[in-house]
Amino acid sequence: MPLPSPEDITARIEAGIPGATVTVIANGSPSAQRSLLLDHEHARAVAKFLRDHAELRLDFCSLVTGVDWPDTEVTEKVKVRKLVAGPDGAESEQEVDEVRKTKVPGYLEAVYHLFSMEMKHGPVVLRLRTANRADKTHLPSLTPVWRSAEFQEREAFDLYGIVFDGHPDLRRILMWDGFVDYPMRKDYVPPDDDILITGVKA
């Protein structure tokens, strides 16, 4: 049985779980693989729904990964009318170009790829986004729904700093416990250990 379209899945989720907000995210790449953005509050209920739905049966979470979307600045030119002093000193209203810069706050994202072993279809891609990259980096954990997400959510926590609420054992998995940085974030700067601090002999 072919996999229903993202809009179809969204409609089923919204019918099955009242209050859940699901947004279909477009994909501009050649694969055009669209994904579903979930809200934090209903994410786990939606995950359970997708796993247990008789026609979807997405029983296998094959991949969890983190994505870092840094803060960006969008520059755009806008035409505005305002009073401008002319060469003769008299002020008149003219149309002028003005450069406007708007800051778009970044966020961290967890991406889940789901397949169905039973129905032999997939993938369905889920996304969860944090409020920002600094202090509100919490997301609901989907490990209680798919056990296979456990280590991969730990990896996303280790390398991106996404805190998964409800994860049974959220510790660093690749780096050591005393490590404080999140090395896969775009603004991570590795320690400059090419500089030799000497004094012994050189």
Add this chain to the structure above:
Amino acid sequence: MADDLKELKIELSKNGIFTTTLEEVYNWGRKNSVWPLTFGLACCAIEMIATTMARYDLARFGAEVFRPSPRQADLIIVSGTVTKKMAPQVVRLYNQMPEPKYVIAMGACAISGGPFRDGYNVLKGIDRYIPVDVHIPGCPPRPEALIHAFMTLQKKIDEQSLRGADRPRHLHADLPSEFPVPAFGEHGLEPAQNTEVFLAEQGNPLSPQRASSPGTPTLRVIQ
């Protein structure tokens, strides 16, 4: 051995008299029974395993006995990428080996970090913490390269003089045979290198005599 003694030895051998020295017998025995540690880190380890198998047959050089304990090993072949998480264990294994002990840094990763040098998790060369005797470039080096490194090490052992100021480290009572194990810090390993080992110059008994010619160091040094 002094030159006049060498001449005397040659003269005697021409007359059918074989002479030798304790140093020669001792080094001959040591260089032909270098037992490596069973220790592999990455893809270079696969080449190391191939070197020990029948096709390349490292047993020809007396090194077929890979010891699974550092306490019985003479040589550690650092074969592969040393991650920062693994580096303290590598130093600890080296510290647990009895003297005289030797190190071969096999492959681009072990000598400098290689293609992963800019990674957050990779040590930029094991020679930051332990003295390396032979460096082999390559990614990974072929078994022939490892055999060449092994023969270079044998040559080096054979040339070691047991007396005098330039005797090897294990015959200097005041030189260390153990090196500080780096600790896991908040951003990386602390310290980032053992400066005494890393900057040891040619002729310093603490450091192996490097095969490369002395040139300008490529790393920045802050005085």
